[in-house]
Amino acid sequence: MSKERISKDQLHAYVDGQLSAADSMRVAAHLVADTDDQATVDAWRGQKALLHAAYARQLDAPIPHAIAARLKAQHHTPFRRAAIAAAWIALGIGIGIISDRQLAPPPSDTTLALSSLPQRAAVAHAVFTPEVRHPVEVGADQEAHLTAWLSKRLGHALRVPQLAAEGFHLVGGRLIAAENGPGALLMYEDGGGRRLTLYVCADKQDSGATAFRFAHQDGVSTFYWIDGRQAYALSGKLPRDALLPIASTVYRQLNGDG
Amino acid sequence: MPAEHAILAEIPRLRRYARALTGNDTDADDLLQDTLERALGKWLLWRPGNLRAWLLTMMHHVFLNQLRSRPALVPLDDDAPAIPVRPQQQDELEVRDLDRALACLLPDQREVLLLVGLEELSYADTARILGIPQGTVMSRLSRAREKLRAILAGEDRPVHLKVVK
Incomplete structure (x- = not known):
């Protein structure tokens, strides 16, 4: 053989x-x-x-109670937070939203994209800021690459505001899915671990320029505005008065006079 | 919640693998729970594809972390006292025999042996999950199977089980 x-x-x-x-x-x-x-x-x-x-x-053993419970009650996971935030939006019953609308009712020319902007920004904030290990895709140590990459995906030159004077440093950024295409989320952090996010996406409705607007939901404050063909939203778990000067700095820097 | 259902469906197999890998129920459930925490934390980074392989990759990393943070389990030497086991626990006895035999393998060999032999994964998937070249999968598999063969044949005797009448 x-x-x-x-x-x-x-x-x-x-x-x-x-x-x-x-x-x-x-x-x-x-x-x-x-x-x-x-x-x-x-x-x-x-x-x-x-x-x-x-x-x-x-294979046949019952799933341990602790594990099943952990999966069913994902109180601390990002997608649970996103689901909660999404439910609030869908139902539109956030007391915060109502009170803020009373404080600053949106003008009648508000487009649909603009009206959903603060919610989308708040959801992105709630989803990504709890991340400890992977809050961003590209870190601040590669800021040039971050800027080039996000600019390419957004189709316009993205400026990354510097908020050191406000006590916040850049953590980095990530690409996100915005309403009509690619968006960017930049994350900042202060010495106390508080995080801010700047949400940037294209404004397909081309609404021109709008004034600053404010929204608050689930403890997240958001200032948002449209400038040219870009929509911006700065979110953080800060009171309105603390967030406003930072939003002003971001706005000034994005317009080249910061 | 789709994530919850999809992950829930994978739990029995993950748990079986964790049990074989760690050798006892407590460590297996710790490993599984830490793996799920990690998976839920990274759920938004998951791209549609092979969920089981993704979860097994997470488990591999958690397993490595646990190995580093815990004192290494030293296999019992020849002088170790026998553990009395009652004869009616025949199934249990076989599992414990196998647990002890597997405990004699290096952890990285055990992972390969179980991913291939128990989870029936391809060598390519095993290599991807463990982050090693396929050639390394083959050499670890070969060493694991030879060692296990010797143990089970009684040439290399780590197992000290005595039936108590």
Whole structure:
């Protein structure tokens, strides 16, 4: 009988069903002649059978209460927060929104895109700021790359405001899905770990320029405005009076006189 | 919530793998729970694709972290006292035999052995999950299977189980 050369790796692949049909037949033919290799294959198959038999019980075991509860009550996970925020928007019953509308009712020329801007910005803020390890995709240490990348995706030259004078430093930024296409989210942090986010996206309605507007929901304050073809929203868990000077600085810097 | 249902469906298999990897229920559930925390925290980064492979990758990283932060378990030597086990717990006895045999493998060999032998993943998927070249998967698999074979054949005896009548 011909003694074909079969490697160890091929024997493993044979046992694991990862050979082509032709190769598998070649190995099977080899095993008829090679009792040592046949014994090896039998032993490995036995190991697999043993593993499956020993741990099969785990497949039918009830899911531990702690784990099921953790999955069902994701109070601390980003998508839970996003879901809560989205539910608030859908229902439109946020007391904060109502009171803020009373303080600063949106003018009648408000487009749909503009009216949803603060909500979208607040959701992005709520989703990304709790991230400890991965709050941003590109960090401030690569600011030139961050600016170039986001500018390319947004289709306009993005300016990254510097807020050191306000006590906040840039953490970095990420690409996000905005209403009509790509958007950017820049994140800032102060010495106390408080985070601000600047949401930037294209304004497809081309609303021109608008004044500063303010919204507040779920503890997140947002100043938002449209300038040219870009919409901006600065969000943070700060009182309105604390956020306003920072928003003014951002606005001035974006307009080149900061 | 789609995330909850999709992840929930993967839990039995993840749990089986965690149990075989850690050798006991407590550590397995710790590993599973930490893995789920990590997965939920990163859920927004998940791109539609192979959810099981994504979760197993998370579990691999959590497992490595736990290995680093915990004192290494040293396999019992030949003088270790036998653990009495009643004969009616035959199933349990077999599982514990296997647990002890697996505990004698290096953790990185154990991962490969289980991903291939228990989870029935392809060598390519195993390599991706563990972040190693496929050649390394093959060499670890080979060492793990040879060592396990020797243990189960009684040539290398880590198992000290005594049936108490």
